[in-house]
Amino acid sequence: MSDAIEIDVCALGDLAIEEGRTYVVADEQLALFRMRDDTVHALGAVCPHRGGPIADGQCDEAVVWCPLHAFGYDLATGACVNGDFRLPRFDARVEDGRVVVTVPE
Amino acid sequence: MERQRLVVIGNGMAGARTVEEILTRAPDLFDITMFGEEPHGNYNRIALSHVLAGEEDFDSIFLNSLAWYAANGITLHAGVRAKRIDRFAKVVYADDGSETRYDKLIIATGSRSFIPDIPGIRDRYSELRSGVFGFRTIEDTRAMLEHARGGERRAVVIGGGLLGLEAAHGLHKQGTEVTVLQRSATIMNQQLDAAGGEVLAGILQNMGIRVITNARTVAVDYVPRVGIQAVQVEGQDPIPCDMVVVTAGIRPETSVALISGFTVARAIVVDDLMRTVDDDDVYAVGECVQHRGEVYGLVAPLWEQGAVLAANITGTDPSARYSGTKTTTKLKVAGIDLASMGVRTPEREGDEQMVFSEPKRGVYKSVIVRENKVIGATMLGDASRVPFLTRAFDQGLDLPETRAELLFDLGTTPEQSVADLPDDAQICNCNGVTKGTIVGAVHDGCTSLGAVMDATRAGKGCGSCKEQVCAILAWAAGDAVTVDASANWYVPGVPMGKPELMAAIREQNLRSVSSVFAALAPDGQPDARSKMGLASLLKMMWGPDYVDERDARFINDRVHANIQKDGTFSVVPQLKGGVTSPEQLRRIADVAEKYDVPMVKLTGGQRIDLLGIRKEDLPKVWADLDMPSGYAYGKSFRTVKTCVGQEFCRFGTGDSTSLGIDMETRFQGLESPAKIKLAVSGCPRNCAESLVKDVGVVAVEGGRWELWIGGAAGAHIRKGDLFVTVDSREEAILLAGRFIQYYRENAKWLERTYTFVPRLGLEELQAILVADRDGVCAGLDERLQESVDNYADPWLDRDAPATPGQFRTALPLVALPLVPVRGGDA
Ligand SMILES: Cc1cc2nc3c(=O)[nH]c(=O)nc-3n(C[C@H](O)[C@H](O)[C@H](O)COP(=O)(O)OP(=O)(O)OC[C@H]3O[C@@H](n4cnc5c(N)ncnc54)[C@H](O)[C@@H]3O)c2cc1C
Numbered sequence: 026m027s028d029a030i031e032i033d034v035c036a037l038g039d040l041a042i043e044e045g046r047t048y049v050v051a052d053e054q055l056a057l058f059r060m061r062d063d064t065v066h067a068l069g070a071v072c073p074h075r076g077g078p079i080a081d082g083q084c085d086e087a088v089v090w091c092p093l094h095a096f097g098y099d100l101a102t103g104a105c106v107n108g109d110f111r112l113p114r115f116d117a118r119v120e121d122g123r124v125v126v127t128v129p130e
Numbered sequence: 131m132e133r134q135r136l137v138v139i140g141n142g143m144a145g146a147r148t149v150e151e152i153l154t155r156a157p158d159l160f161d162i163t164m165f166g167e168e169p170h171g172n173y174n175r176i177a178l179s180h181v182l183a184g185e186e187d188f189d190s191i192f193l194n195s196l197a198w199y200a201a202n203g204i205t206l207h208a209g210v211r212a213k214r215i216d217r218f219a220k221v222v223y224a225d226d227g228s229e230t231r232y233d234k235l236i237i238a239t240g241s242r243s244f245i246p247d248i249p250g251i252r253d254r255y256s257e258l259r260s261g262v263f264g265f266r267t268i269e270d271t272r273a274m275l276e277h278a279r280g281g282e283r284r285a286v287v288i289g290g291g292l293l294g295l296e297a298a299h300g301l302h303k304q305g306t307e308v309t310v311l312q313r314s315a316t317i318m319n320q321q322l323d324a325a326g327g328e329v330l331a332g333i334l335q336n337m338g339i340r341v342i343t344n345a346r347t348v349a350v351d352y353v354p355r356v357g358i359q360a361v362q363v364e365g366q367d368p369i370p371c372d373m374v375v376v377t378a379g380i381r382p383e384t385s386v387a388l389i390s391g392f393t394v395a396r397a398i399v400v401d402d403l404m405r406t407v408d409d410d411d412v413y414a415v416g417e418c419v420q421h422r423g424e425v426y427g428l429v430a431p432l433w434e435q436g437a438v439l440a441a442n443i444t445g446t447d448p449s450a451r452y453s454g455t456k457t458t459t460k461l462k463v464a465g466i467d468l469a470s471m472g473v474r475t476p477e478r479e480g481d482e483q484m485v486f487s488e489p490k491r492g493v494y495k496s497v498i499v500r501e502n503k504v505i506g507a508t509m510l511g512d513a514s515r516v517p518f519l520t521r522a523f524d525q526g527l528d529l530p531e532t533r534a535e536l537l538f539d540l541g542t543t544p545e546q547s548v549a550d551l552p553d554d555a556q557i558c559n560c561n562g563v564t565k566g567t568i569v570g571a572v573h574d575g576c577t578s579l580g581a582v583m584d585a586t587r588a589g590k591g592c593g594s595c596k597e598q599v600c601a602i603l604a605w606a607a608g609d610a611v612t613v614d615a616s617a618n619w620y621v622p623g624v625p626m627g628k629p630e631l632m633a634a635i636r637e638q639n640l641r642s643v644s645s646v647f648a649a650l651a652p653d654g655q656p657d658a659r660s661k662m663g664l665a666s667l668l669k670m671m672w673g674p675d676y677v678d679e680r681d682a683r684f685i686n687d688r689v690h691a692n693i694q695k696d697g698t699f700s701v702v703p704q705l706k707g708g709v710t711s712p713e714q715l716r717r718i719a720d721v722a723e724k725y726d727v728p729m730v731k732l733t734g735g736q737r738i739d740l741l742g743i744r745k746e747d748l749p750k751v752w753a754d755l756d757m758p759s760g761y762a763y764g765k766s767f768r769t770v771k772t773c774v775g776q777e778f779c780r781f782g783t784g785d786s787t788s789l790g791i792d793m794e795t796r797f798q799g800l801e802s803p804a805k806i807k808l809a810v811s812g813c814p815r816n817c818a819e820s821l822v823k824d825v826g827v828v829a830v831e832g833g834r835w836e837l838w839i840g841g842a843a844g845a846h847i848r849k850g851d852l853f854v855t856v857d858s859r860e861e862a863i864l865l866a867g868r869f870i871q872y873y874r875e876n877a878k879w880l881e882r883t884y885t886f887v888p889r890l891g892l893e894e895l896q897a898i899l900v901a902d903r904d905g906v907c908a909g910l911d912e913r914l915q916e917s918v919d920n921y922a923d924p925w926l927d928r929d930a931p932a933t934p935g936q937f938r939t940a941l942p943l944v945a946l947p948l949v950p951v952r953g954g955d956a
Pocket residue numbers: 139140141142143144145165166167168175176177178179210211212213238239240241265266267293296383386415416417418426427428429430432460462560592
């Protein structure tokens with residue numbers, strides 16, 4: 026993917042376990058979720074249903090649920106598990122205690 | 131081998147089922163593209179009746195999830211309408227501008243609602259007026275529900291067929307006053323003869339649904355910007371209403387086929403291979419087809435059509451032929467048993483008709499026999515002979531000499547028990563599932579009804595065969611039958627009821643939500659939707675020893691405020707008993723100004739609500755208010771509403787405000803399975819509405835207090851039950867607390883007291899909590915006291931956030947940490 030760039034977003038320690046935090050990265054609003062095993066998922070921050078704040082949702086290892094009307098999104102793909110929506114999803118990894126996300130340029 | 135391109139127009143019940151049939155026969159033969167005008171995956175249209183009646187929700191009716199399409203490599207264009215087919219170039223043009231080439235094409239466009247041209251029903255752009263609905267799609271159903279729940283309370287249903295009656299029933303269940311208008315003399319006249327129609331109309335009228343037959347609708351009165359006013363019926367007074375549902379029939383959706391040059395009579399004409407008569411590479415299936423002169427409006431035929439089509443298009447069984455389907459129908463109205471099949475009345479000389487009618491009991495039975503075979507039957511109000519008649523009708527069985535046995539179970543020919551049914555006996559007619567398939571699923575390990583239904587789809591159509599599926603399950607699984615235990619689970623992610631779960635938690639000393647998942651969930655799998663309920667339970671059980679993982683909390687509990695539709699929060703400071711002071715009001719006013727609070731509002735619970743606070747302002751707002759949290763956001767004790775009471779009111783016999791304040795001081799912050807609202811009134815005039823609260827207190831003559839429990843006046847209305855009358859305020863506080871603690875320990879997650887109290891029964895609760903039959907009262911009082919002692923104002927979090935970024939905005943309404951983009955190194 027030549028038209029994608031990797032961006033150092035924050036320290037892993039800025040994220041609370043299985044809570045979401047929102048960052049604006051290269052014009053994308055991202056909701057980052059830190060898992061119990063310290064991997065990180067990055068999804069779009071705005072629920073395609075009615076604009077709910079995804080980072081305020083509750084998640085487990087697989088799915089995050091929007092706090093407004095409880096549509097759930099697969100953390101690994103961004104696909105909605107109970108409706109016809111999709112959230113953008115970004116590659117994220119942790120390197121030397123930093124969270125690095127790949128976004129389209 | 132290069133895959134062939136298969137395009138399917140229409141992603142409804144026939145289209146998706148046919149694709150499934152193709153995939154089971156030849157998974158790798160085709161690259162499949164589907165166009166569906168509706169913006170979803172395929173769902174069970176039949177179940178919309180249940181959704182409208184509130185018996186199922188939208189989420190549960192999907193048959194093919196988007197993941198299913200992806201997993202099978204199907205390109206789904208959902209929300210896209212195919213416009214035209216060029217059969218010479220073999221291209222489908224769609225309204226998103228796309229052009230899709232095909233080798234084989236299937237048309238499965240179904241039907242649409244037929245809306246007659248009644249004056250006033252459409253606007254000048256020919257759109258249906260707002261408040262006028264068809265009944266065909268998820269969108270139709272959702273719109274109706276919104277309208278019906280939006281306080282619109284009177285509906286007219288035009289068309290008294292199967293669909294109309296199901297719509298009427300659904301709206302009636304939503305609390306709407308419903309009138310059904312039927313043009314002809316008999317309702318459901320496609321299935322019922324005149325006498326049967328009368329009996330059914332009687333049953334509906336008794337249920338509270340008004341039925342008017344011989345009613346010619348001449349106009350719909352509509353006032354701009356106000357809405358529907360009434361429906362005009364020839365020769366009658368106008369019928370006032372706020373909404374109109376049109377169920378006057380369906381029409382095959384053939385427009386694409388028609389403009390693309392296919393032969394369309396009443397519907398798209400197909401041969402016995404399910405091919406269009408015009409083009410061997412183009413097939414059609416479902417309600418949009420006409421086969422040997424028949425057009426169907428039910429699902430059973432399309433299962434058979436789909437199988438034949440798949441066998442032919444894949445070449446796996448080129449001899450497969452469709453020869454038509456004998457259809458049976460059931461009315462899906464809870465409380466009415468109505469099944470009908472074949473003809474309604476004798477048609478030829480020599481046809482026999484057996485009739486039994488008992489209108490008072492709502493029973494009507496009619497069977498029509500020709501040459502010793504059942505050719506038609508109607509069974510209303512008694513379904514006992516339906517399985518037998520269905521088989522006799524489907525398979526052309528010879529009939530018993532004593533014709534009365536067709537109508538009644540006389541015990542002479544014992545009803546075939548499920549054990550005696552042949553394996554190929556069809557049990558679920560909607561989904562074409564045989565006894566053999568169900569038994570197979572049981573042997574493969576499905577031991578609950580839910581599991582069998584998921585595995586076979588039996589019972590997932592109209593649902594009327596569920597009893598028989600149960601019977602077969604019981605027979606095939608014997609002692610191994612399990613109930614769908616999930617109904618009793620405290621939360622969905624941990625398969626245990628509440629007492630069992632609490633015992634396990636105590637025994638294994640589990641103090642955090644993640645440790646509960648690890649120890650008790652299947653495969654240790656955490657489940658986000660179970661976190662909140664577990665957090666509440668553990669907090670109650672362990673008090674200060676609870677290990678508080680913040681991710682287990684819902685956002686409201688993470689930031690101690692109620693999330694609003696735009697992602698801002700509402701802040702409600704504590705005003706015990708609804709009593710405040712000029713000093714507090716001044717502070718609240720200052721805060722409202724300082725933070726530009728968009729709305730300041732009095733709540734139903736006598737509190738002041740500051741709405742539209744940004745998450746990042748919450749700690750500052752609390753600091754400036756310098757008042758404790760009013761708990762307007764949690765599954766917890768909320769408020770005590772009080773009336774003026776003795777001190778000022780000229781009627782008052784008890785000091786309601788001070789008792790309310792004392793109760794709020796004691797119960798503040800208690801987490802509970804669902805919210806708890808209290809009220810205290812100073813006399814039986816009951817100005818604080820104590821009879822419709824979770825716990826309501828009313829002062830009565832002689833310094834006594836009545837305690838009422840299990841009341842509600844929200845989405846659900848229930849008058850509370852008089853729990854106990856006590857002599858002193860101390861006792862009132864004690865017993866209210868004891869009931870609250872018992873509810874905390876025994877109610878299911880999210881079970882309000884208005885369900886909990888009737889579930890356990892008032893007398894049982896009185897025996898346990900007032901008479902102390904089981905000797906548990908002291909323990910309850912003690913554990914409540916521990917929780918009370920453990921109270922801490924959550925708004926003190928402001929001084930030391932519990933997690934990094936606890937109060938960071940989750941939606942960039944304001945500046946967020948903007949991460950500088952450094953050079954691309956990818
Ligand atoms: C409320 C209700 C209750 C019912 N109850 C029962 C029952 O109890 N028993 C029973 O047997 N039957 C029942 N039915 C009937 C049953 O739902 C239908 O027989 C069945 O859905 C027909 O399937 P189909 O695929 O032919 O049509 P549909 O399910 O209508 O599917 C057709 C699809 O094609 C789409 N489409 C149309 N034109 C285009 C185009 N040009 N481009 C792209 N997409 C297009 C449509 O949007 C639709 O999604 C009920 C129907 C309703 C509405």
